[in-house]
Amino acid sequence: MSAAESVGQPVPVPPGGxxxxxxxxxxxxRTRLHAVTGRRATTLxxxxxxxxxxxxxxxxxxxxxxxxxxxxxxxxxxGFDLLHSGTFAPILKRPPFYSLFIAGVFQAFGEDLRLLMLxxxxxxxxxxxxxxxxGRLLFGSVPGLLAALLTALSGxxxxxxxxxxxxxxxxxxxxxxxxxxxGGVSGGGRGDRVTRIGLLALAGALLGLAALTRxxxxxxxxxxxxxxxxxxxxxxxxxxxxxxxxxxxxxxxxPWMARNQAVQGAFAIAGGTGEGLAVRTIRYEQRFNFREPxxxxxxxxxxxxxxxxxxxxxxxxxxxxxxxxxxxxxxxxIEAERLMRTIAFDAIMRQPGYYxxxxxxxxxxxxxxxxxxxRQDWLPWRNIAWDERVQHLLPAESAVEQRGxxxxxxxxxxxxxxxxxxxxxxxxxxxxxxxxxxxxxxxLVLGALVLALLxxxxxxxxxxxRYRFPLDPLINILAAGGLATVVEVxxxxxxxxxxxxxxxxxxxxxxxxxxx
Numbered sequence: 001m002s003a004a005e006s007v008g009q010p011v012p013v014p015p016g017g018x019x020x021x022x023x024x025x026x027x028x029x030r031t032r033l034h035a036v037t038g039r040r041a042t043t044l045x046x047x048x049x050x051x052x053x054x055x056x057x058x059x060x061x062x063x064x065x066x067x068x069x070x071x072x073x074x075x076x077x078x079g080f081d082l083l084h085s086g087t088f089a090p091i092l093k094r095p096p097f098y099s100l101f102i103a104g105v106f107q108a109f110g111e112d113l114r115l116l117m118l119x120x121x122x123x124x125x126x127x128x129x130x131x132x133x134x135g136r137l138l139f140g141s142v143p144g145l146l147a148a149l150l151t152a153l154s155g156x157x158x159x160x161x162x163x164x165x166x167x168x169x170x171x172x173x174x175x176x177x178x179x180x181x182x183g184g185v186s187g188g189g190r191g192d193r194v195t196r197i198g199l200l201a202l203a204g205a206l207l208g209l210a211a212l213t214r215x216x217x218x219x220x221x222x223x224x225x226x227x228x229x230x231x232x233x234x235x236x237x238x239x240x241x242x243x244x245x246x247x248x249x250x251x252x253x254x255p256w257m258a259r260n261q262a263v264q265g266a267f268a269i270a271g272g273t274g275e276g277l278a279v280r281t282i283r284y285e286q287r288f289n290f291r292e293p294x295x296x297x298x299x300x301x302x303x304x305x306x307x308x309x310x311x312x313x314x315x316x317x318x319x320x321x322x323x324x325x326x327x328x329x330x331x332x333x334i335e336a337e338r339l340m341r342t343i344a345f346d347a348i349m350r351q352p353g354y355y356x357x358x359x360x361x362x363x364x365x366x367x368x369x370x371x372x373x374x375r376q377d378w379l380p381w382r383n384i385a386w387d388e389r390v391q392h393l394l395p396a397e398s399a400v401e402q403r404g405x406x407x408x409x410x411x412x413x414x415x416x417x418x419x420x421x422x423x424x425x426x427x428x429x430x431x432x433x434x435x436x437x438x439x440x441x442x443x444l445v446l447g448a449l450v451l452a453l454l455x456x457x458x459x460x461x462x463x464x465x466r467y468r469f470p471l472d473p474l475i476n477i478l479a480a481g482g483l484a485t486v487v488e489v490x491x492x493x494x495x496x497x498x499x500x501x502x503x504x505x506x507x508x509x510x511x512x513x514x515x516x
């Protein structure tokens with residue numbers, strides 16, 4: 001090879017030489033061409049996945065009536081009242097942002113729950129794009145595309161987006177906050193400082209909105225702040241980044257916390273921990289002891305609340321328990337919360353081993369998930385009585401929707417994570433181990449986040465399937481990274497085996513040397 005060829009320069013054709021002399025492309029040009037081709041292929045693949053996600057969601061949305069639960073009204077009414085009377089008064093356990101979101105959609109597009117569902121499905125398409133973005137930052141483009149594909153096809157996510165509940169909005173905000181966070185720390189502090197701080201401040205703002213949608217985002221913020229010293233190389237960038245995140249988060253949530261202090265007497269985003277612990281201790285055939293301590297309760301109000309708690313534990317209804325405490329004891333919502341929290345905590349402290357064993361079992365069940373049961377989602381509205389103000393919004397199944405059930409069910413069951421939960425668990429663990437082996441610390445932060453949220457749900461409320469579904473895109477990212485690692489290891493083993501066999505064959509076929 002000539003010197004010109006070795007540096008990738010064109011080889012001159014001598015006068016009278018062959019017109020077929022080879023011309024080589026400069027090495028730098030080849031590298032750039034490969035990069036552009038790779039980016040174009042990734043972009044086209046992502047666009048195809050987003051089109052698929054949009055098509056599945058629109059196809060489902062036009063065939064299914066809006067899904068509601070008993071909780072839906074407590075989100076819908078504040079948004080409806082804000083539009084019609086200018087008042088906005090969610091109950092203590094409901095953070096405000098989803099109700100504000102409902103009011104915004106109604107104001108922009110009209111008072112129709114089907115339009116609200118369509119907007120939520122569009123947020124779902126955005127979540128698919130964010131799953132790709134996070135996966136690409138943590139594992140690369142191919143695992144990112146696979147995570148986006150799994151999220152696009154996930155039946156539980158599509159069904160959850162079709163509920164008048166906060167999960168679709170929360171999932172989008174959580175994924176957006178994580179994307180900004182991992183984008184900010186991806187350079188390990190060596191990149192543009194302003195860009196890093198800006199992205200982490202954006203993450204704080206998005207997590208603030210997520211906390212105003214579902215308060216569990218407060219735990220997410222704490223975990224991500226704790227991860228900054230691990231992900232950034234020096235203490236000073238970590239401290240500055242933490243301050244930026246906290247500042248924007250506080251700007252978002254503090255006004256509402258101050259409002260709750262003035263109106264409800266609680267400096268908090270929302271209540272609900274007492275009712276959540278009540279759910280955890282009286283549902284799922286639990287056998288906790290709610291009797292008075294030896295010597296009885298000094299507080300007679302607490303003693304009366306404990307008797308009501310025991311009565312309702314037989315039926316397993318935390319909603320009825322909270323109502324009876326407010327009505328029979330003539331206490332405020334926040335005082336009823338305190339009583340439920342006190343009684344549940346006393347019962348847990350009496351049987352800590354029983355509580356921990358139950359939490360572990362519920363953690364496994366929550367991760368495994370529940371297969372899509374679309375008929376159960378389709379019908380509950382028939383047994384729900386809504387306030388007269390919003391009675392006209394209660395969805396009624398149309399003839400088109402009646403005929404479209406079978407098609408909607410096929411769309412919702414194309415990919416059901418509950419059917420492959422053990423495989424997802426193994427691949428997710430492989431993704432975390434790959435991050436540990438290769439020093440990809442953000443992967444460890446994501447794995448810790450998923451585990452912490454699953455444990456918190458099992459410990460504080462028990463088995464609530466809709467609380468698991470916002471974690472599906474994150475689990476898909478870890479599983480996609482694990483699958484990429486498994487494939488890479490398998491290909492490496494195959495190549496080493498093939499190389500060894502080829503070398504052995506060459507040695508056997510080589511002629512024996514002759515003496516000189």
